[in-house]
Amino acid sequence: MPGMQTSERLSFATSPERYRHWRMEIDQAAAVATLVLETAPDGGIVPGYELKKNSYDLGVYIELNDAVQRLRFSYPSVRAVVLTSSLDRMFCAGANIGMLAQSAHSFKVNFCKYCNETLAAIEDATSCSGQVYLAALNGTAAGGGYELALACDQILLTDDGSSVVALPEVPLLGVLPGTGGLTRLTDKRGVRRDLADVFATTAEGIRGERALAWRLVDQIARPSEFDAATRELAKQSAARSARAVTDGAGVDLVPLNCYETEDTIVYAQVRVELDRRAATATLIITGPSAAPADLADLHAAGAAAWPLAAARELDDAISRLRFAEPELGTWLIKTTGDPAAVLATDELLAGSDDWLAAEIIGLWKRTLRRLDATSRSLIALIEPGSCFAGTLAELAFAADRQYMLDGVFDDDQDPAVLILGPMNAGPLPAANGQTRLAIRFGPDSGALGAAVAAAGTALTAAAAAELGLITSAPDDLDWPDEVRLLVAERAGFSPDALTGMEANLRYAGPESAETKILGRLSAWQNWIFLRPNASGPTGALRRYGTGQRAEYDRKRV
């Protein structure tokens, strides 16, 4: 039935009244929000496992991701966020093992990636938005449960004689902590690497004083004092927050309007066209018709304001495509609209110290990083009528290649232009902290300087090519063949080799904890998940919970 909702595509949209696993409490007076985890055992996103002991699956993280984002937009006065649980002596047992054991390799990898992006969003909220996260571990935090705590600014652990923090993946499951635990132990918390080795091989975990001495947690508190300690730490976090005090109203993140068919995913500002024969998805982002008149206008428009709506829609489309359409290996990225309106919107956002403007820029930053971390070939097609300017030009620089038409298809068209602006020179850094232009030009600072100096100029294909901003500038006669050949070539290569190659090239230049997690941990995890020692019939993931020990091929690779 044409126009039918395809049920295979997961939805990433939710809102607090629909949460099944989290409860969001807002204490306006204290400027503190609390997210309470209590997973619904029968609330798995697919059948086949029970979410006991606050173990999680993708659905739990979709809600967490929504909560983190919503706190930034809808509750601007919140300055500290407490993560805790309502279970007795159990904060979170980590990813559900039954879910992992039954999942396909590609799902496991995408699931870890989505969780990692959510944890990065928690750290970003703390460092960039002044919503400082505190993990109040009222019980054991194991595996991914402890990794969730590690993403917080501080960790408080109950000292009840039994609750532990633990990373039991290596000893029990034969896999790595999959959401950045090892990197955050050493690089973020300064845990000595030999102690990290002991910790990550101690299945039963570490509690109380020792967890404190090893820097695994920041504070411990007896059960009778735990709530008071949590309140006090939250108060200190709120006081430490760099967030400008605001009593303005937040923006309600109303549900996205998304209309799906077999071959299209259509939002207000973003349209995705799927071509299964060519193995492509074409993402078309519509630019704003005009910039908001001023900040009051931006606030009044709220979730309908173009820059916020477009970023949310693009973010949602990326996640849907990643999970639901693994065989569409090449994404073609197009824009349509008025470059001047994009640049005017950028100017309003970047030129103010308004909290909403900052949040919108931050959402674009994270959405672009989600694109960087997507295991698909990304090709920007810059054609007449497009608006690759400022923030939207960043889409082109996130792509693996940029093709720009030299000339026009029809005589009544104006040639495409590419226009750089302030958004390309700082506010939207990639995961390593550098701008995408700096990564593009690498050690060649002269080329970077020339590109930045061209900001504001409407660059034709020839000018953009001269500055090294595009890969190729075919004319209208060559364009269809060049694009078709490129798509066919990409479809003929090994998808695994492309994924590895693109990850290496996109994460060129300096590294950060975030690039190590997205660019390196992913690779190790891909490998380990695939090995018989983890996923084979006698592997640890398959044997877990059966009472039988895993059987390993003992050879070191």
Next chain:
Amino acid sequence: MPGMQTSERLSFATSPERYRHWRMEIDQAAAVATLVLETAPDGGIVPGYELKKNSYDLGVYIELNDAVQRLRFSYPSVRAVVLTSSLDRMFCAGANIGMLAQSAHSFKVNFCKYCNETLAAIEDATSCSGQVYLAALNGTAAGGGYELALACDQILLTDDGSSVVALPEVPLLGVLPGTGGLTRLTDKRGVRRDLADVFATTAEGIRGERALAWRLVDQIARPSEFDAATRELAKQSAARSARAVTDGAGVDLVPLNCYETEDTIVYAQVRVELDRRAATATLIITGPSAAPADLADLHAAGAAAWPLAAARELDDAISRLRFAEPELGTWLIKTTGDPAAVLATDELLAGSDDWLAAEIIGLWKRTLRRLDATSRSLIALIEPGSCFAGTLAELAFAADRQYMLDGVFDDDQDPAVLILGPMNAGPLPAANGQTRLAIRFGPDSGALGAAVAAAGTALTAAAAAELGLITSAPDDLDWPDEVRLLVAERAGFSPDALTGMEANLRYAGPESAETKILGRLSAWQNWIFLRPNASGPTGALRRYGTGQRAEYDRKRV
């Protein structure tokens, strides 16, 4: 038969008169060495393939590694090294595909690692030893052949209308360039990442002017002018070399004396004991009986001088064990001797600007990095009679854990001590440029400062524990059980999970091109080598050369 030479263990020792694939020519007057590649088709290190078109296997790289090292020690006056080939229009076709297709997964991974370490040694010779490498590509450099060129300081390509540089791994073989090609393109040469994408997906490669414009090579020359251009560039490289001019004699790297049995590998200063039941190898490094009296004494001793002999032996032992004993998953590292003699030797080496002293320090640096990159659990056992001081203390800090006996086993023993010295604070950096102590303490600069301030003090177990320099300090009653339990525990874990965990923790902190290659590329390559798209019956590696196209599972992961 006891004492029999076990033939399964590869030898990593060779010398120019035994080379089958390289010719070393020294032009003393010009201070230029030339390494000419001409692989012997029937000279494979194991049967089953022919080394045509200057394709290589491990044996070719063992010779190259020997040549790079020998030039530093035996030819101190050499200031520039030219890599070229004697074949017509073919510099090097890369790793032999038949060899890769017939090799086990673990061999492929170890092979790539050894090649990567050799390429790092070429860059280290250029930057630290003033032996500046020049790739004179008299013909096509494809795949690993071009990656060998990328390790050189400059690349000259013949402009003969047909010779190309190429990275055909992704389009032809479904794997990644395995020896750092992608990282060196962007991070070292500043090739734009979109052009790197085009280049690494263009099977036929890129020649002449375009290779120059894209920064894939530094210079091109017509065939008639190629030799003159090579000589001129070598002359400029020699002039640019920072090597202090020396007319002193070099040190002859005489063959190592290595006596192997089924369960031991015995050198003069290094002894390895294999325990197959416990799955351990115990490496025992004997310290010097006394330091050389002075530099003249060091030069006179040459290859017999303790610091040079011990480093060469340890380096050789690491490589042998990696390839031949994959099931011995834990290495126990011990030392025996006089700590004062180690520190006196360190003082002589570090306190001079003598070229030989610098070369010996450099060899220790590279040997320790080889240990860092070894996929085995490394445990330092610090016992009475040991000499973990200065350079040898670095062995302990390279390990994943450090166990130090608190007390003595027998009343006539003195307790073990750990002594830091200048060698722990700079001259032996890990691959990311930081000292191992800095990596150990991470963001905790106070702990690092306290440790460095304790240099020169003989630290007992209690003092070393207080400073965070050791993991555990059992007494003589607990020691045997603790060590036995640790070894048994390690043997019970998934070898793959341990490899991934150790690599993450050892490469904590900042990253460099070298850590990206050893720590990240290895992971991607491990994964890709294992995927059916590469290594399955219809995968690209298996189908290569059969005339049949590979069949891929098109799903992106």
